[in-house]
Amino acid sequence: MSVAGGGGGTSSVDPKQTLLLGLIGGLILLYLVPFVPVLGPLFGALGAVLAIIWGADAIARVASYGLGTGVPSIGYMSLAIGIVGAVAGLTGVVIFGSGLELLGPVFGVVLAMIVGAIVALVGTKVIKMKIPILVRCTVELSGAAAISVLGFSAAIAGSLETAAILTTVITTGYIGLLFILNTMAIQHPFNACLGPQEDRTRTLKLAASTGFISMALVGILGIGVNDIWWVITIIGAIAWFVSISAFIQSSTEDAASVAWTGWWPEEEM
Amino acid sequence: MDPLILIGAVTVGGVLIGGGVHFIPVGGAPAAIATATGVGTGTAMLAAGSGMTGLITAAAATGSPLELVLLAGAAGAALMIGITMLIGNWVYIWGVGTVPVSAKVTKDPITGYEQEKYVTPGTEGHGIPTVCFVSGIIGGLLGGVGGGLIYYFLYNGLVELPAFAVAAGQTVSVPAAMVAGIFALAVFFVNSVVASYNIGGTIEGFHDPKFKRLPRGALACIIASLVIGIVGVLLLQGGAV
Numbered sequence: 001m002s003v004a005g006g007g008g009g010t011s012s013v014d015p016k017q018t019l020l021l022g023l024i025g026g027l028i029l030l031y032l033v034p035f036v037p038v039l040g041p042l043f044g045a046l047g048a049v050l051a052i053i054w055g056a057d058a059i060a061r062v063a064s065y066g067l068g069t070g071v072p073s074i075g076y077m078s079l080a081i082g083i084v085g086a087v088a089g090l091t092g093v094v095i096f097g098s099g100l101e102l103l104g105p106v107f108g109v110v111l112a113m114i115v116g117a118i119v120a121l122v123g124t125k126v127i128k129m130k131i132p133i134l135v136r137c138t139v140e141l142s143g144a145a146a147i148s149v150l151g152f153s154a155a156i157a158g159s160l161e162t163a164a165i166l167t168t169v170i171t172t173g174y175i176g177l178l179f180i181l182n183t184m185a186i187q188h189p190f191n192a193c194l195g196p197q198e199d200r201t202r203t204l205k206l207a208a209s210t211g212f213i214s215m216a217l218v219g220i221l222g223i224g225v226n227d228i229w230w231v232i233t234i235i236g237a238i239a240w241f242v243s244i245s246a247f248i249q250s251s252t253e254d255a256a257s258v259a260w261t262g263w264w265p266e267e268e269m
Numbered sequence: 270m271d272p273l274i275l276i277g278a279v280t281v282g283g284v285l286i287g288g289g290v291h292f293i294p295v296g297g298a299p300a301a302i303a304t305a306t307g308v309g310t311g312t313a314m315l316a317a318g319s320g321m322t323g324l325i326t327a328a329a330a331t332g333s334p335l336e337l338v339l340l341a342g343a344a345g346a347a348l349m350i351g352i353t354m355l356i357g358n359w360v361y362i363w364g365v366g367t368v369p370v371s372a373k374v375t376k377d378p379i380t381g382y383e384q385e386k387y388v389t390p391g392t393e394g395h396g397i398p399t400v401c402f403v404s405g406i407i408g409g410l411l412g413g414v415g416g417g418l419i420y421y422f423l424y425n426g427l428v429e430l431p432a433f434a435v436a437a438g439q440t441v442s443v444p445a446a447m448v449a450g451i452f453a454l455a456v457f458f459v460n461s462v463v464a465s466y467n468i469g470g471t472i473e474g475f476h477d478p479k480f481k482r483l484p485r486g487a488l489a490c491i492i493a494s495l496v497i498g499i500v501g502v503l504l505l506q507g508g509a510v
Contacts, residue, residue: 068470070297073313073462080458083451084497091448092503111500118496119459126489127467166432171444175451180317 011200013057018204019140022054026147030105033154034161038228041155045218045232048151048182049211049239055144055186056207060200062137063190067129071194075187078138079179081119082145085112086153087170089146090162104162105154109146116142141186148182149175152218158226168225181217185210199254205247212240270426272505276498278422282453283460283494284487285415290316290464291483292408293350294401297471299393303365306372306394306401306473308357315350316412316461322349323413324450324457327420331441335421342417347409354397354405361396369396371473378476379403394473404474412461416453423449426505448504456497460490 029047033040055078063071089108093101120138123129150160156174157164169175189207190198219233293315296307308315326345330338361367368387371377372394375385379400388394397405427433427445435442467486472479 067466069462069465070311070313070470073311073465076313076317076458077462080455081497084455084459084500087448087452088500088503092506094506095503111503115496115500119463119493122463122489122492123466126485126492127463129466163432166444166448170447170451173447175447176454179451179454 018057026051044154051147052211058140060190071191078141112146209243279498282415282419287460287464287490289411304392312465320457327417343413346413350409367395419453
């Protein structure tokens with residue numbers, strides 16, 4: 001249980017699990033893109049979904065302390081940091097010499113986490129915000145944001161190369177869409193579920209559904225760019241249906257009054 | 270372009286954005302139910318609206334001299350926040366049925382109108398009174414100038430690179446404009462949220478006692494923007510294209 005504004009509280013999900021899932025799982029899936037023939041972009045999209053689930057857990061942990069600015073604000077800030085890191089990583093990786101372009105995404109994620117840490121330190125040291133886990137969660141959120149943007153970018157472009165992402169995601173303006181889409185996917189689950197009876201497993205089921213519906217949309221953006229856009233869309237849509245059903249199921253189960261007494265009889269409605 | 274110019278532009282732009290947020294009447298959730306003065310939403314949404322509009326108008330002036338880009342950005346952002354406040358006021362006045370009034374001051378510093386009598390007991394005011402509106406427009410202008418400044422210098426730094434050069438027969442390099450635009454937007458969001466943390470979520474404008482926190486907010490924005498500016502220099506590497 002965790003109450004928005006109360007802070008702390010126990011979570012039914014271990015933060016280390018989501019961290020491993022998002023950071024390690026997300027990065028591994030992201031790097032399958034250039035190495036798996038044909039189906040590569042699908043793994044990029046799945047990596048982004050894992051990162052979104054990780055981000056949703058991190059935002060739930062930090063926002064349960066009550067930021068005073070609402071849950072979405074830290075989501076927008078982290079996505080902004082994530083995009084700065086991702087784009088700077090992709091374009092700036094050449095400083096390590098040529099032939100190392102594939103390091104770009106990891107460099108971007110690291111840059112995003114560093115900027116996230118500094119901005120959060122500004123929050124705690126200069127603005128004197130009293131949230132003990134602000135730095136850790138902002139770092140996690142920035143990393144999740146960067147991986148989710150890179151994963152969806154790779155799913156659209158069909159490759160992890162800077163030039164491909166630059167022409168198909170950034171020049172077309174899809175990067176702006178990913179900015180808002182990923183922010184929504186990361187911040188909405190906790191924003192919708194917060195309250196005294198918030199159950200993290202249920203929140204993360206909603207996070208999976210927002211992630212997968214974003215994946216379905218991202219597949220559509222890939223029309224004309226990569227050949228397996230329809231696989232991404234269909235798998236995203238099916239997974240969305242499964243996860244939103246699971247979320248609705250557990251919401252109904254947790255709604256004690258409904259579970260215990262049932263709906264009122266048809267004729268009285 | 271000298272990387273230091275870009276870092277400087279991002280830092281100055283970031284401070285202008287962060288400072289601008291302190292002027293905008295952000296009402297938050299209480300204002301959404303008309304129990305506090307200001308626009309009934311959070312900073313992130315106001316930043317998204319006015320910041321994006323400002324950047325679109327600034328980008329429309331791409332290729333023009335610096336002052337025109339800044340002016341375009343300022344006009345776009347101020348116009349958007351102005352429209353938001355105006356339509357919000359219509360809802361508060363004719364929809365909710367409240368008088369635009371602030372509980373933070375006894376008399377409106379600009380019009381001199383009596384405030385206290387019209388504040389519903391138990392609330393902090395309603396709608397967007399004149400002083401908040403004027404303050405909000407100033408905030409929009411500052412934010413737009415800041416966003417335009419970052420956009421202008423990053424765009425001009427990028428078009429010097431072969432990967433982002435203006436194609437023959439065209440006047441604007443779309444890739445450079447998009448990278449500069451998304452980067453400026455990101456700086457806009459980071460600084461508006463940092464400033465929003467500084468004001469604790471809600472503020473009415475320059476007459477609000479919270480406005481005294483401006484120096485601390487500016488310092489926070491300087492540090493945050495400086496770091497983003499240093500990372501932004503990597504963009505000038507242009508990628509392995």
